[in-house]
Every structure is written in C-alpha cells, then in structure tokens.
Amino acid sequence: MKKRWWKECVVYQIYPRSFCDSNGDGIGDIRGITSKMDYLKELGIDVIWLSPVYQSPNDDNGYDISDYQAIMKEFGTMEDFDEMLAVAHERGIRLVMDLVVNHTSDEHAWFAESRKSLDNPYRDYYIWRPGRDGGAPNNWGSCFSGPAWEYDKATDMYYLHLFSKKQPDLNWDNPAVRDEVFRMMNWWLDKGVDGFRMDVISLISKKPDLPDGVPGINGYAGADEVANGPHVHEYLKEMRQKVLNRTETITVGECAGVTLEEAKKYANREETELNMVFQFEHMGVDSGENSKWSDRKADLRDLKEILSKWQKGLEDVAWNSLYWENHDQPRSVSRFGDDGAYRETSAKMLATCLYMMQGTPYIYQGQELGMTNVPFESIEDFRDLESINAYHELTEQGVFTREEMLRYLRYKSRDNARTPFQWSGEENAGFTSGEPWIMVNPNYKKINAKEQMGREDSVFHYFRKLIRLRKEHEVIVYGTYDLLLPESKEIYAYTRTLGEEKLLVVCNFTAGEVTFDLPEEFWTGAVLTGNYEDAAVKEHMALRAYEAVVVKKQ
Numbered sequence: 001m002k003k004r005w006w007k008e009c010v011v012y013q014i015y016p017r018s019f020c021d022s023n024g025d026g027i028g029d030i031r032g033i034t035s036k037m038d039y040l041k042e043l044g045i046d047v048i049w050l051s052p053v054y055q056s057p058n059d060d061n062g063y064d065i066s067d068y069q070a071i072m073k074e075f076g077t078m079e080d081f082d083e084m085l086a087v088a089h090e091r092g093i094r095l096v097m098d099l100v101v102n103h104t105s106d107e108h109a110w111f112a113e114s115r116k117s118l119d120n121p122y123r124d125y126y127i128w129r130p131g132r133d134g135g136a137p138n139n140w141g142s143c144f145s146g147p148a149w150e151y152d153k154a155t156d157m158y159y160l161h162l163f164s165k166k167q168p169d170l171n172w173d174n175p176a177v178r179d180e181v182f183r184m185m186n187w188w189l190d191k192g193v194d195g196f197r198m199d200v201i202s203l204i205s206k207k208p209d210l211p212d213g214v215p216g217i218n219g220y221a222g223a224d225e226v227a228n229g230p231h232v233h234e235y236l237k238e239m240r241q242k243v244l245n246r247t248e249t250i251t252v253g254e255c256a257g258v259t260l261e262e263a264k265k266y267a268n269r270e271e272t273e274l275n276m277v278f279q280f281e282h283m284g285v286d287s288g289e290n291s292k293w294s295d296r297k298a299d300l301r302d303l304k305e306i307l308s309k310w311q312k313g314l315e316d317v318a319w320n321s322l323y324w325e326n327h328d329q330p331r332s333v334s335r336f337g338d339d340g341a342y343r344e345t346s347a348k349m350l351a352t353c354l355y356m357m358q359g360t361p362y363i364y365q366g367q368e369l370g371m372t373n374v375p376f377e378s379i380e381d382f383r384d385l386e387s388i389n390a391y392h393e394l395t396e397q398g399v400f401t402r403e404e405m406l407r408y409l410r411y412k413s414r415d416n417a418r419t420p421f422q423w424s425g426e427e428n429a430g431f432t433s434g435e436p437w438i439m440v441n442p443n444y445k446k447i448n449a450k451e452q453m454g455r456e457d458s459v460f461h462y463f464r465k466l467i468r469l470r471k472e473h474e475v476i477v478y479g480t481y482d483l484l485l486p487e488s489k490e491i492y493a494y495t496r497t498l499g500e501e502k503l504l505v506v507c508n509f510t511a512g513e514v515t516f517d518l519p520e521e522f523w524t525g526a527v528l529t530g531n532y533e534d535a536a537v538k539e540h541m542a543l544r545a546y547e548a549v550v551v552k553k554q
C-alpha cells in the first residue's frame, strides 16, 4: 500500500456559523476560528475542513454560493480568511475548503444572466427544460422537499435544482462551466489552501435524457437516481489534471448514492480522481421504510456488515474516510451510544470503534466532547430548511403526524449538529456574547470544552490519545481489517494486521455486561487503550457497559 500523508492525518470539520462568535452578533465567524487554533492544536488534529465561508444568501447556510471568491459578510473579510490560513499553517494545520459546485445560489451572477433569455451567454451554465403536460419536466424531487424543478416566467421554462430552489444545478456538460470551476479552484490553491471537500460531487453529471425515477414517500424520485452519472469520472479526471495535480492536495468527495464499485473509481489507487469519498451506507442503517425520517435504533449487525464491507472492499484498491458525524447528521453519542448515564463512556467507545479502522478519520466539532442531540421543543426551534420543509410536507401529506415528525426531527435533524459549540459553562456556552442564531443545547453547563480540558479522563483527552496513537502505530493507519463475531448483536470486534504487528479492537455497544473470549494469540498481549482505567487482558473478558478495549499482540 502506498504511504500518503492524507492517509495518516486526522481531519476536523468546522461549521463556522456555530463554532465561535468573535463580535457578539450571535453568528460564528472566521476570527472566532482563528482565536481557537490553539485548541485544535492541543487536540492534535492535522487538517481543518471548513464548511462554506463564501458569499451566500444563506438559504442553506452557505451551501448556496453567490460568489466563490468572496467571503460571507457575517463571517468576516478576505483579510480575516488570509490571517486564519496563516495562523493555521504556522501551527502545522492544513486547511481544506468546501467546494460546492453541483449548484450555485440563484443569486450568483451566472444565474442572474442565465435566466434572462434563451440566447444569453450564460444560458447553458444551468439545466433548463420546457415543461411536460403543463408541469415539471420529470418527476425528480428536491432533497429539501417538493419538485426539483422551478418554473421561470422570463423564458417560460423550468430549471433543475436538486436542492432548494435557491440552489440551481450547474450544467457540467458545458465546458465553460468546468473551466470556470477549475479556474476558481486554482485561485484558492494559489492562496495556499490545501485541498477540497467536494459537496455532492457524485451528482454533477446528469443523464442526458433526465429520465423519470422511482417515486419515494413524498411522491418524487430521490437524488440517488442522479448519482454517478455518465461523465462524472471523466470530469473528475479533468479536474485532477487541470487543478489538483498542481500541488500535494487532499480531496474527499461527498458521494451520495455511491456504491463500492463506484467508490473504487472515485478514490482509485492510480490516483486519477479523488483521495477518498464519504459513503453514506452506514448513515442509512437506522432509516425508516422509505426515508431517513425515523427514530428506529440501528441493529449493530447491520452496522458491522456495512462498515466491514467498506473496509474490505476498498482494501488495497482505494481509501476509506471514517466518520460518525458531520453537519448533516445528528450526534453519534445520541444515535449509536447512550447520551444519558454512559455518555462519556459510550462517546469514547464509539471513537475507539471507528478511529481504529482503516481510513482517514474525520471529527466533527463537538464530537470530541461527546456533545449530544438537542431537546428541541417545537418546530420553531429549528433553523434547517431540510427539517422545516420535511416537517410541513410530510405532515400536510398525512405521511406522519406532527408528533411523529417532531420525534424524528429530534432524533435525526441536521440541527442537532448545528447548535453552538460548547466552550464553557458561561452564558451561551461561551460561544457568543450576543443572541445565538440557533438555540444552545441546555446541557452546556455540564458538557463543555473548558471542563473537559481540565479533566484527564474526559472525552476530549481520550480523543487526544486516540489521535496520538495513530501517529505512533502504523498498524492503525495501514493495517488490514478483519471482522470477528459478525453475528453478535452486542459486540463489535475486529483485528488490524500489518506484518508482525496486530491489534484487537473490542467494543461493547450495550449498557449490559457481555463476555468475550479473547482469541489465543492475544492472551499474552497488552492493553493499548480503553475507556475503563483498569482494563486487563484475560482469556475470558467481561466487558462492562459500553466498554472498549484495544489489545496489542506481544
């Protein structure tokens, strides 16, 4: 296996709106991030992935960009950005930008031109079609409810928007669009940024005839129908040649609808496209019948099957990314662990289970504190358009009652990950001196960075240790993965092997005690880490609630 720095690094995702507010307007900003660089250094991460900071009308919190080369006013200025980049680099931390180029904002200058007339030079920058039988051109739905098409009076045609109607899809089949995107990316690389996380990059190439798809619960076909289109690999190869190969970049593609076979192309080891992808299968493990809206608990066997499939499937041929959380997912400790009595123990267990696997680890802000889901009281507490639109659409259609939908939102809404970072027990969790743009999780007095940094056995310090271990033991980065006990509903156990080095990772996913028979080759081994102080190597191990142990063969 080829050794690469981006396989050995640990990435930390910042959602700027919710990280740290420097000027009291209730909105996190770039200077806020700069002021916390030493915190990130202490945690030990190597790379920051910054969710979008570009100029945006904020229909989707920055994922709707109206100027790719300007900074959102609320977040600061380009000078603030340059300073943040310099401060990060001084500390040896690299910076990855969020590249959102499946769509722009409808307030982008290109779209303002495009909608004007059929012969406008920018017309073909977007995807326009005439209506069908007095309605939309096909049955595709927006990921944020309703149809994926919006009628535009000026030219009596519809434009495609796989996300909100303020996020029109770019037409990647137009070489001028690709050139504009590549030019813009090169401009950011010239500035010194270190790579890109590519937003829904699997959706950029649409099938030319835009065929109807199979309708989902709200009557529309989902975006997965559009994934991995006919030219996506060709376009990414072009990007690699015209942009990414210029310097040593790190790239990760957010690939909705990606299969193992497709991932092997996106993240191929010949290195002609991206370094790695975010796959979504393990995030669907607790979905409802036909949508993500549910509060069903995952079956550990399903989770193991999916993660193991990706571990083995990409072994030697591509590279995995490891994540439990991001700004689109609820908090992992509430989802896969126990956010009550065993919050700290289960947060550490989940981290051990995931970050001992093969792949590049991604930590989402607050995950390193074991931040939890939020007790939202009513729909008025939510800010995310996906959540709010789904609530209205599905309750109005009678698919779910309001009570059901609120329960599902409390469990799955993206806003669970978007409440302010809990810095301290002071007012507003030390995030802002003003009125925060979204509620603060009321548990901040108990769960906050200040308290955890000062306590050796905190989740924060456990994350530090896991990060350090990856740097000290090559087997954690490069070793092969093999699952044990696939049928167990309680235990997730696997080994990692690199030459003579071998590790065993055992995690109890329940609050009860479960026994585990240690494989003989580990009987003489030593505990490398674990979330209980006094763990010992025994032939028959009695795992306590949410216990995680890593044993190193001697």
Ligand code: GLC
Residues within 6 Å of the ligand: 060, 063, 064, 100, 163, 199, 200, 254, 327, 328
């Ligand atoms: C990606 C982003 C998500 C955003 C969507 C549209 O899935 O992660 O936050 O809403 O793309 O850009």
Ligand code: CA
Residues within 6 Å of the ligand: 021, 022, 023, 024, 025, 026, 027, 028, 029, 074
């Ligand atoms: Ca601010």
